[in-house]
Amino acid sequence: MSSMAKQTQQRTAVLQGTLDMLILRTLLYGPAHGHQIGKHIQRTTNEFLQMQHGSLYPALHRLERRGWVVSKWETAPDRNREFKYYRLTDKGRKQLIVEESQWKRMAEAVARVMWPTAPEEN
């Protein structure tokens, strides 16, 4: 039982890092609320990332605690109702660059292992 719990934890941990980056990247376009962020990620990946919107909220709150985003209740222009809008901070922008380069390096590393016949760059 406990070993299964551990596996689940590891899987979300991998996903978490990616999710943080995706959220930060989405917010680069401007402030958005949770629903919008979720919808945007789903649309842009052509529904490839089948994620439940719910998993966004722990991530959003974690990002807020780290000071990478700030939140504010604002009235949506089209709905005449208040939503909790998240906005990227300067710290968040810097973090996005860090995560982006880390992701790139990891993707390259994985690629080198997966397709070793690819010509070396030097």
Added chain:
Amino acid sequence: MKWWQMKKRDADLERELRSDLDLEEEEQRERGVPAEEARYAARRAFGNATLIREQTHEAWGWAPVERLSQDVRYALRQLVRSPGFTVTAVLTLALGIGATTAIFSLVNAVLLRPLPFPGQDRLMWLSQQDHSLPGEAPESLSYPDYFDWRAQNHTFSGIATYFGGGSTLEMNGDSQRVDAQTVSSNFFAVLGVAPMLGRDFRWEDEKPSNRTVMLSYSLWQSAFGASRDIAGKTIRMDDHAYTVAGVMPKGFRFPLNGPPAAVWVSIADDAEGKKTGMRGYDVLSAIGRLKPGVGVEQARADLSLIASQLARQYPDTNKQDSSALVEPELRHMTGDTGPALRVLFDAVTLVLLMVCANVAGLLLVRTARRGGEFALRAAIGASRGAIMRQLLVESVTLSLCGGIAGVALGYGLMHAMVRLVPLNIPRMQDASVDGRVLVFALVVSVATGLLFGVVPAWRMSQGAPALALRDGSRGVAGRRGQNRVHNGLVVAQTAIGLVLLVSSGLLMRSFVRILDVDPGFDPRHVLSARIGVPFARYKHDQHVQFFQRLLTSVSALPGVKSASAGWPLPMSDSYATISFNIQGRPIARGDEPGEALGLAMPGYFETMRIPLVAGRLFLEQDGVKGPPTIIINQAFADKYFPGTNPLGQHMQIRLGDDVFEQSIREIVGVVGNTKLRGLAAATQPAYYLPYPQAVVTNPYIVIRASGDPALLEGGLRAAVHDIDKSVPVYQVATLEDYVSKSAAQPRFQTLLLGCFAGIALILAAIGLYGLLSYMVVQRSLEIGLRMALGARRSDILAHIVRRGLVLTLIGICAGLAIAAGMTRLLAGMLYGIRSSDPVTFAVMAGLLLLVSVAASSVPAWRAARLDPNQALHEQ
């Protein structure tokens, strides 16, 4: 985010989730999905809301606190749900933690608290070393020695002396006896405390005719109405005028042992009496303040150098005192009581360990009963860590409850101990529950909870959920591992219990031996008191006449058999060793031996019922002008006149050095030995001079009554008052009071350790009883089966009792081995009995065995009465 904002934060999250969920639903509907279906679709797209909420909480970073508070709430609910278990466990824990806290508060007050003086770690107790005696033998200083130490040392910023006594304070024709200390002028400066009113002593106050007094806060309050202009005024003490220098702050006290001083007087009076010039008049205690950066050894070497020079320069008086002793004041003061308190603390720690084992046993049974609950929790995903955490939180919660009750109990116990036992342990009266004691209680509680909780928690987290679920909450055969642990706990309790029983048994036997000691006099029906006759008003002859008159009138009182006077009283604080020489045995003056001195009026030995061994007792003829005579005790005769008749031999006593004429005295009698320094003390050689030939300021009057001696106090006071109403009568007590006081410390230890042993015995019995009762319940099916197959009830009974006996015997064997090692710590406290006394060991092991059999027989009897039909049915 702070945890107290959690509620607000939670509401915010709720609103956020709700608004986004609503939006999703709206969008679904806008896409043409029917309303009902839109809601479900939205929920599906959203995911598990509870999980999201939990994960978000985790993201806030306060999950551990939340989990802990959840665990504590759950633990409290569990404890409330089984009040029987909770009350038993909390009471047991309260007993253990309470007793430990009470003893620790004594240890804290007496041993751990620093002295109440600034820079107290540099305050040193100082003394000369008497090299005529083996080991460390402190010898007090004389004034000339002190002046030389004070002037010649390089290691102290100041050295002060003090010398305890009493003074008669005269106010408006009335007189009051007060405890006084005669101190050097730098006394308060060395201690680092300034008077709250008036001025400190000055160097001039040491000169003759500059009699100065410092008042204690309490005397200032009680006798002088807290008058703020008291400084500079003149008061009368001991028939002399003293100038009041000032008042010391409230709570100031030094020395810390003995009765607190009401006044401190300058040494001017001693200077006028020429005592400040007498080398060999060794009465002063000394305290010094080390210069910064100077170590104890360095200071000792410094003072020893001075002492050795003095020994060469003044061989007549200082030959034996050729080095110095230096010890931190705090350590010196607590030196005697340290081991006794440490033994008590060790004992109470053992009680606490037994409490732990006991509660662990209770908890083991309880967690085993809750096996199903934990199996279920494990089956639905609780990790091993989570279950262990939950169980540990439960046990620590339990022990904290016990700790709270324990602190309350400990507070009461501490006050009872301090009040009920009139002990002359310095600072014991200051015992209180302070911050350090509370922290100690908290640490002990948490540690106790972890200690007794870890075993059941570990056992439970090891279990296989499937097995436990199948077995239900009540296992058939019981888990072997769990039983092994439980057996181990019972064996440990038995072993520890025996160690405590043997220790207290040894102390008890030793105490009985002490009480059996013949003090050498008959303390029953004797009243004693001190009479402070001022030397200034009563010269030698008048002094003796005063006492002759007093004894005549007291003897005539109804209910008085006989009355006399003397000094010192056996087992009182008074004591003096004076050197002497025996005629015909030439010896250098500095090498003369010293023995205990006594002074006796005619009739003293008769009233005390000290038997005459040879010769005669003192008579009226041994008066002021009579021939110089002396009486020795049996031990003195054995030591100095072995095989020869001491009667008719002559001795010269170095009493008062150059002040009194040192006449050659003829030995006229030999009397029986008396215990001078306490019942347990060794018998000492002693000699007695006729009181008229060597008077002291404050002798003891002893009155043998035909009935209750306490009833004579009024008559005595009236008799003294009739002669001179300014003469105070004080320290009124029966001789039995002195004897009982001399046994106070062993009584205190015996009483406390006896209580601990009693608790230990009960705990051991409860532990065994609990284990066997549980075993009977657990194995009722097996017992039922055996009976159904023909086992007799007596077989079942024997089986269970045998089980208890085996465990007890293992525990007793372990306990005997441990006790044999540990009772050696008691050796210094035992009188007339060896720490390995086989009788005590055997009797206590037997007692424990007996109690264990009794504890086993109840569950065994219950098992034997089991109805096999019903037992098989229930399963």
